[in-house]
Amino acid sequence: MIAKQTISLDHQVTQKPGNIASDMDGDKVMLSVENGKYYNLGETGGAIWELIEKPAAVRDVVTSLCNEYDVSEEECVKQVTAFLTQLDEENLIDVK
DSSP, X not given: OOOOOOOXXXXXXXXXXXXXXXXXXXXXXXXXXXXXXXXXXXHHHHHHXXXXXXXXXXXXXXXXXXXXXXXXXXXXXXXXXXXHHHHHHTTOEEEO
């Protein structure tokens, strides 16, 4: 198995095409047509998903979330990079 790269603030990420996302009771849920799986991204994950609809620097995603939520930058970086790494492992995003 090929190991995915570690996502850092300097990477650019974007959604891969072929995913259908919808809001459901405040959470974002998504169906990946490619791998046939459903995902519950939650509220914050949904916010991240929307921020990466077009290519975005991870640094800019963190800044946007820190401005919207009561979270320290350090904790936000940790959570965002972990979430994006999971999306990358599921082949749901492009990382450059």
